[in-house]
Amino acid sequence: MAQNKVGIMDTTLRDGHQSLWATRMKTEDMFPVLEMLDQVGFASVEMWGGATFDTCLRYLNEDPWNRLQLIRKYMPNTKLQMLLRGQNLVGYRHYADDVVVEFLKRTIDNGMDIVRVFDGLNDIRNMELAMRTVKEAGGHVQGTVVYSISPVHNLDTYVSFTKELLEVGIDSLCIKDMAGILAPYEAFELVKRLKEFVDVPIQLHTHYTTGMASMTLLKAIEAGVDVVDCALSPLALGTSQPAVEPMVAVLQGTPYDTGLDLDLISKISEKMTAIKDKYPQSKNTSIYQVNTNVLRYQMPGGMISNFISQLGDQIDRLPEVLNEVPRVREDLGYPPLVTPFSQMVGSQSFMNIIAGERYKMVSNEVKNYLMGHYGRAPGHIDEAFRRRIIGNDAEVITVRPADVLEPELEAARKEVALYMEKEEDISSYALFQQVALKYLKERESRKYNIDFELAEKAKQGGYPV
Numbered sequence: 001m002a003q004n005k006v007g008i009m010d011t012t013l014r015d016g017h018q019s020l021w022a023t024r025m026k027t028e029d030m031f032p033v034l035e036m037l038d039q040v041g042f043a044s045v046e047m048w049g050g051a052t053f054d055t056c057l058r059y060l061n062e063d064p065w066n067r068l069q070l071i072r073k074y075m076p077n078t079k080l081q082m083l084l085r086g087q088n089l090v091g092y093r094h095y096a097d098d099v100v101v102e103f104l105k106r107t108i109d110n111g112m113d114i115v116r117v118f119d120g121l122n123d124i125r126n127m128e129l130a131m132r133t134v135k136e137a138g139g140h141v142q143g144t145v146v147y148s149i150s151p152v153h154n155l156d157t158y159v160s161f162t163k164e165l166l167e168v169g170i171d172s173l174c175i176k177d178m179a180g181i182l183a184p185y186e187a188f189e190l191v192k193r194l195k196e197f198v199d200v201p202i203q204l205h206t207h208y209t210t211g212m213a214s215m216t217l218l219k220a221i222e223a224g225v226d227v228v229d230c231a232l233s234p235l236a237l238g239t240s241q242p243a244v245e246p247m248v249a250v251l252q253g254t255p256y257d258t259g260l261d262l263d264l265i266s267k268i269s270e271k272m273t274a275i276k277d278k279y280p281q282s283k284n285t286s287i288y289q290v291n292t293n294v295l296r297y298q299m300p301g302g303m304i305s306n307f308i309s310q311l312g313d314q315i316d317r318l319p320e321v322l323n324e325v326p327r328v329r330e331d332l333g334y335p336p337l338v339t340p341f342s343q344m345v346g347s348q349s350f351m352n353i354i355a356g357e358r359y360k361m362v363s364n365e366v367k368n369y370l371m372g373h374y375g376r377a378p379g380h381i382d383e384a385f386r387r388r389i390i391g392n393d394a395e396v397i398t399v400r401p402a403d404v405l406e407p408e409l410e411a412a413r414k415e416v417a418l419y420m421e422k423e424e425d426i427s428s429y430a431l432f433q434q435v436a437l438k439y440l441k442e443r444e445s446r447k448y449n450i451d452f453e454l455a456e457k458a459k460q461g462g463y464p465v
Contacts, residue, residue, distance in 0.1 A: 208241060
């Protein structure tokens with residue numbers, strides 16, 4: 001049977017710069033390429049979620065809701081996609097159910113089409129409410145299997161979890177390999193197994209960190225995967241995704257032909273190269289080096305770039321920190337190293353090395369994880385180790401973590417009332433209280449707000465690239 005053409009999701013506006021530039025691309029630098037991107041015919045364009053929401057507020061002095069509205073306006077013909085961390089939404093902790101429902105309704109109302117929902121532990125309890133809410137709001141739910149390598153992760157566990165996702169009801173399935181550790185032949189076997197019973201499109205997300213990603217995508221395509229994630233070449237490779245251009249070229253004239261215009265894509269990449277030159281992060285060659293050691297420490301690209309930033313003049317200690325990562329991960333029951341667990345394991349590894357003693361300092365996040373507040377650990381956690389960290393009297397919960405949370409939305413509404421201009425401000429505050437409050441207080445005093453007028457100016461070439 002002939003294979004339908006393979007779709008490509010472009011990650012440039014989200015994971016591309018999250019992996020390479022610590023998510024620092026400004027909305028104004030996206031304007032010059034939006035209408036051209038809209039003409040390509042990508043299966044979707046990922047442009048929101050992940051760390052973008054936090055970074056807009058914390059570092060870029062931007063309103064993430066405004067970014068979504070603007071990109072929606074200038075890309076009316078393309079499906080927009082975001083990454084959502086289940087009950088964590090776009091933050092780093094579980095939020096109460098009322099915050100989850102409100103955030104997702106506002107997200108769909110503001111123009112989001114596809115929401116990729118994942119949970120770092122593959123704990124379905126942390127995903128169900130988000131998936132149901134997206135469906136009820138009229139969005140497309142992409143359920144996600146987080147791929148990892150450990151003594152407790154194998155093909156059978158991924159097949160089993162996929163069946164749980166299908167029972168909840170999903171519109172498509174994503175295999176999420178956040179560290180670039182999915183090998184080509186393993187990808188072939190996994191996709192082949194899933195294709196035997198999955199009746200929705202399957203999408204594969206990986207990173208180039210270990211140098212395997214393009215081969216992995218190709219073998220997955222041969223096994224029947226429907227969509228693959230790539231980034232435009234100026235923000236591809238290294239700790240980002242494989243590049244769009246060679247993927248389109250390789251598949252031309254085959255049963256998997258993407259049907260995309262390589263000349264148009266190349267013109268967009270030329271514009272992105274000019275934009276890239278504005279960002280000093282792009283000069284950091286270390287994030288572009290192939291590193292097969294990642295197969296051992298499994299740290300995603302975005303976290304590696306954060307490590308480099310945190311270590312500063314102690315950058316020579318990076319190998320020590322990375323060597324500590326698998327040890328901490330084993331202690332914690334092998335959580336896949338995806339947000340928030342990549343940050344959790346990464347930060348604890350950093351503290352263990354810098355302090356000169358393992359677990360001399362322990363973050364609150366690790367303590368909460370060991371008390372069950374993030375969900376079920378995939379593997380065994382030694383009880384003596386757990387009690388050493390959390391104490392003998394601390395309660396370990398076994399229920400769905402969000403069940404122990406009180407509603408948060410009305411309190412957020414009251415606390416942000418003085419500075420509120422729109423309903424979305426409540427969600428921003430509920431997610432990132434102090435960061436959002438600072439942004440909202442200063443909103444009027446900043447030189448300008450990113451708005452439709454500025455976007456129009458940029459589109460017409462009036463804004464310097």
